[in-house]
Amino acid sequence: MEKLLEVNDLHVTFSTYGGTVKAVRGVDFEIHQGETLAIVGESGCGKSVTANAIMKLIPDPPGKITKGTITFKNKALTSLSEKQMRSVRGVDISMIFQDPMTALNPTLTIGTQLIEGVREHQKLSAGQAKAKALEMLQLVGIPNPIERLKQYPHQFSGGMRQRIVIAMALICEPELLIADEPTTALDVTIQAQILELFEKIQAATKVAIILITHDLGVVAKIADRIAVMYAGKIIEVGSKREIFYQAQHPYTKGLLNSVPRLDVKGEKLKPIDGSPPDLFSPPQGCPFTARCPLAMEVCDKVYPNTTDKSKSHKVNCWMQDKRAQQLLKLTAIK
Amino acid sequence: MNLAEKSTKQLPSPANIPDAWFTWKEKDKAEMQSVSRPSLSYWMDAWRRLAKNKLAMTGLIFLVILTIFAIVGPILSPYDVNKQDLPNQYQPPSKAHWFGTDNAGRDVFTRTWYGARISLFVGFMAALIDFTIGIVYGGIAGYKGGRTDNIMMRIIEVLYGLPYLLVVILLLVVLGPSLTTIIIALTVTGWVGMARIVRGQVLQIKNYEFVLASRSFGAKTSRIIRKNLLPNTMGPIIIQMTLTVPSAIFAEAFLSFLGLGIQAPFASWGVMANDSLGAILSGHWWTLFFPAFFISFTMFAFNVLGDGLQDALDPKLRK
């Protein structure tokens, strides 16, 4: 599979009243054509900021990409002008947002909102654009599309709206879709339908998806690979199987333990104690130290290097060090 | 930020870490539970934000000084407010008369501070009465809810449609202009806006109570009221009050200008401006300038203070 998007050493900061928030602190990952990468983490860990940074939709001021590169098919997005970036948005990369209730303009018909994207980027007549919109509505499973085009967002349910938002995002046939918490604001049954829709669309259009979520259930269903983010850094990345069954980082394990699982019987849910560090002045060492059950002196002082567990599985944790393994054995004997 | 980076570089790179660092870290539960962000109390934080707003602070300081002068200004001056001194008519500002004299030879400096008393009094009284009626009416409507609320809100909707200043003018024509009647007239329909806000806030509190009861927070209730409820509900009310004051001050000046304002022996800024309308054409600018300046600057001060409070008290904006 060909590499579609590559993010290298991305840093994003926000200047606020209280100081500078270092929201993303050196993130690397890539995504290949047609695959689904999930970025998982607690709220405030920088996953949405990363998504917005790829689209260069970070409000500046106060936000700023201070360091790093984002490359889409040999095109360095980070060095594109705002005007050049506009021909990438919606055409090469599309984005959908968490709350379908607010992502649609309440005063415009959904037809208008669907069509404006294609008409901006492709030389289509009004009729062709409308035909395209109808086709998209059918793809995402909206019944009676012809009448529905003339209606306003408030006349649709939450699930239907999210379908429309997805149709809007896909109408120019982008190669990458960034979905920022696409199911969080929806009912559980609707969530499942939307996830099925993602699978159906991916089969039909071969679009790659970056799925931003805090919900491991969503991830288990549709992700190919998973990146776990904590306090502005990716601390572990691997295939779905590797993350779910061979998680290395204590934080990843903690996340998995805090989710109810049907395949493991009689196990108690264990929430992770404490809260993430203050990103105004993030710790110099591993940010998880304060909450980590396996914290060592070194964790506080130095951020761990990346350890390759397999070709696809990478983790940043001092427990990977031989000396830490010895310490663990010693403790176990005692 | 640079400092932090430097200090990282002075530490050993991940490749050569001393073995001694590979020991379990001692930690106490408290550290784990502590929220890393220092939590300022709501009012402290609001004050900090307000103090940072230079414009709002300028307004606040101006109002404090104005209040002090309104109290002591007339005492400092050797002239009587209403003492006519026709030979000294239209004296330009001088050492004897800092702000000059008006068409009847009265000292503009003295009259300006008397005007400040009237304006501030009218403004604060109107705000206070609006607040009192608004709290009672809005409180009952919001607390009772249901049909009572429905009927009370319909009444408010009808009253809201009444043209405020026209009703005030009508009342003053009938009641006869005086300080008391002006305040009555201004508050007869003025409380409606406050009642609406209070009702909205009370409804919000009711929701909080429901949450509180269902989660049975127990002893922590008072803390939650102090930390969450009051800030969320008092903010809009305080802001509404800071906006009532200047609009009442404007209304008083406006009515005085129409000849429906405070009558002699009182002197309000509006009366002074009205008296000096003719004088401005003959070049006696100071008779208009001082009352006009103080009306405008007082309104300005209240407006910027209101804006500042809005930014400082609105929890939505807090990050």
Add this chain to the structure above:
Amino acid sequence: MLRYILKRLLIMLVTLWIIVTLTFILMVTIPGSPFNSERGTNEVVQANLEAHYNLDETYIVQYFLYLKSIVTLDFGPSIKQPSQTVNDMLMRGFPISFELGIITIIVAVLSGVTLGIFAALKHNQIIDYLAMGFAVLGISIPNFVLATLLIQQLAVNIELFPVARWLSPAHMILPITALATGPMAIIARLTRSTMLEVLTQDYIKMARAKGLSPWKIVIKHALKNALMPVVTIMGTLLAGILTGTFVIEKIFAVPGMGKYFVESINQRDYPVIMGTTVFYSAFLIIMLFLVDIAYGLLDPRIKLHKKGGK
């Protein structure tokens, strides 16, 4: 939508009824009013008043006849100028006041909205600060102060414009400027703040994510939503402009209804005060009703609300 209109209509009628009844009650109670015996007026006026207000009937009958005369737009005679009726004055004065008011509101909306949008788009930049500084001044300086300032500076000192009266476009500039500045400032501030809020909405982000140009986003997605709150305060602004015409017409000697109204207040010409108050209140209340309807038409969500919006 129909329900919404009917509900608004009902509220409007009740408000109108209250203002008419209020004027009647107030007039009955004060000495010197047409309803009161201590009038001290001359015989011509006396006869006019008795004929119009049916003074030999009971208060109840008077009240209903008064209601009827209001409904048929007959506001009765003047006390101080026996040869004139209130209707004569309204016919002569109102068109001029209406002209002043309507130009003022157009100027205020156009300039206020433009200023507000530019301030929002250049948020925290020099244009924003200048526009908002100007707006705060505009709100703070009462219109009668601004009017006298303008006369002194632009009409007396440098004689750029005529001092007073209402004869040519040149005569209109100063009164309109004095009257429009306050509402313009309010509109500018409101447009700016709602525009800033709208610009942070998800649908704006969505529009950006579609790759639309900033210009298109503002015109198509932000503007309409940002202007809705401006529509809702139009009623209040109209009331402010209308009462503002009283002082502006007095200062600039514009022969509009406001000038007659102020004179009638000073002379305690009660029928004129009553008639004008009722007429202007009715005008404003109807305007408020139309504004509500316009809001309902602008916002597609209101059509579905069973209770008619907020």
